[in-house]
Amino acid sequence: MRILVTGAEGQLGRSVRRAVERGYGVASDDYLFTDVAELDITNREAVLGYVADNHIDIIINCAAYTNVERAEEDEERAHMLNAVAVGYLAEAAKRNDALLVHISTDYVFMGGCCAMLTEESNPQPVNAYGRTKLAGERTVQASGCHHIIVRTAWLYSEFGANFVKTMLRLTAERESVRVVSDQLGTPTYAGDLAEALVGIITERNFREGLYHYTDLGECSWWQFAKEIARLAGHEGCEIVPCTTAEYGARAARPHYAVLDKKKFMTTFGVSIPEWRESLKKCLDELQA
16 A cells, blocks of 8 residues: 655644654555645645645645644635645545545534534534534535544654653743633543554454544643642642633634544444553653
């Protein structure tokens, strides 16, 4: 198999590369890791040419415009990367009879109260980022290509900028930090998702469709920050809860967006860890 990974310099792309290099499943020289310098996925001709010339069998699309706040002012650019470019990948997959594995987000949902969201739940995004990611999903589904769409949430890792690394820094530097307490979801370690994706490919378990994958459990951002500080030994910093309104973010967020993972676990035979367990694993990696 020839496997193209886009967005290879992002935290999920780098986590996929590490999973492959560490021999998770069956490591393969057939993985081609690209980012914008090697392949600009917003260039249709470049995408079609690259996939055909390299005889790609599977595309794992880790590329995305993920800055939720900036997307409110730059929705056109977010739409280009999260929807239009995804359409080019889907077109290339269709032309070459390849499988597109596309990563989406819990932010396609409005997020109601206390009910876990299944793949059949009605998407109603409340911000520009969510709208563009939902448009990407629908573009893939309408393309007719072989596809697996995986929605995830609250992704973090050892790589790049993310909530965990920000909280590690702030709780080490400050006496107190304000964190939103009225948004609930599930932190997801990118290493877990990467291993799940590589496992699907290794086992050739290409059961097409829409799936949810996060780590298990749920918490607020405030509870997440408290656990980060506790595990890091930064308990001298007070984590102060605040509401979304008090925090004053530009983009609206879903208040309860916990994804139901049963379909993914059943279909692919994957055991998913609890979020606290995976957070500790990430912090151990950062300290190694």
